[in-house]
Amino acid sequence: MATPPALQTARHCPYAPPQEHTRIRDADGGVGRVTLGSGQEAWVLSRLDQIRTMLTDARFSSDRQDPNFPRFSPGGRPTGGMRPSLIELDPPAHGAARRAVVGEFTVRRMADLRPRIQEIVDEHIDAMLAGPRPADLVRDLALPVPSLVICEQLGVPYADHDFFQVRSAAVLRRDTSAEDRDRVVHELVGYLKDLIASKAEDPPDDLLGRQLAQGRDPEDVLSLAFLLLIAGHETTANMISLGVVTLLERPDELARMLEDPERTLPAIEELLRVYTIAEFANARVTTEDVEIDGVVIPAGEPVVALSNAANHDPSAFPDAERIQLDRGARNHVAFGFGIHQCLGQNLARMELQVVFDTLFRRVPTLRLATPADELPYKDDAFIYGIHELPVTWGEAA
């Protein structure tokens, strides 16, 4: 049998899924076969209903130790010697691990965090405005805000933030060599181990301290800490920068959004849908034969949800290719679906909300210093985004 076509990881258009994937969705019944960057052949699902079914069916496992779990690049998966974290656990272990921490991320807890997030955002905008023009919005705002927020929540001292930013970016970049990735993971794990040990004696009132005070095993707290740092850092940063570009490119819609604070959250949902930045997080391995729309996927097979194609599925989202900030659809799978749906989603929503509500009001003359179609989009990363976002403001120079 011929080798299936390669999974398309690079995007030729920032707003649209690759044609190879929409063709599977629209012409091939939604189920297809691809070859992954590791050389593995994998199944792909591409319609919204198929992906929701997959992600709520326990026969699709998240066990990354399984040799048939999808791998997107050659080489092994570094574990840093850690126990499997939340995102890798299947039921029933997953439920217990998730409930031990999800109280930290409820909608209400995130609302309580709002004033502190507002301060952090204001300080970073002040600093940007005090600096030279153009500024890089990724470096000055998009990266440091979520990074500072998650580090404060966990109880990581601010002095160590640069250390984290550099290393988590390297873990996520697709072109990082296997040796470099191993070394970086090792350094992060070593740091977190020491941090957790220092909190064990007299647990402070921060997320890691509270996990220890609940009597959770420090080894489990370590894998949780690592996951939260990696998962909460660059994802939100990428949505901030992609969102700023999109909104600046649509001044009329931006003006309407700013008229009514109720419009920000629906706009965020639409941005999440359109960009689906963490598309390849939705990967599984089958533990039994599963039939999806008449196709039998045998047990022990890698399966990847083409969430970006699904989030542009015209049968689920009318006029799906158009960005409509007031669409108000929350049935997208940008945060995944099923038991692993993003733990940090309400934190991410709150951060995006504060940034968008503040930035355009405080800096009404904000504009791109590089045309949107010439920006360095992250075609080389596991999570989609923009490397650098030059912006300027005030009178034209």
Next chain:
Amino acid sequence: MTRIVAELDRCIGAGQCVLADPGAFDQREDDGTVVVLEEHPADDTAVQRARTAVDTCPSRTLSLVE
């Protein structure tokens, strides 16, 4: 009369229900699981919001029974 049913052992605390209708749903402080505040949606708009909660709940915890 329409009633909202939550199978608590399925809930993973995603909070999608609270986003859909903060008047009808809340989350417990300790483990983030759902608390149904308004078991019976009062009117058509409330039923509509409850449907959104049922549809967006990622762990299929919620259902509507007539």
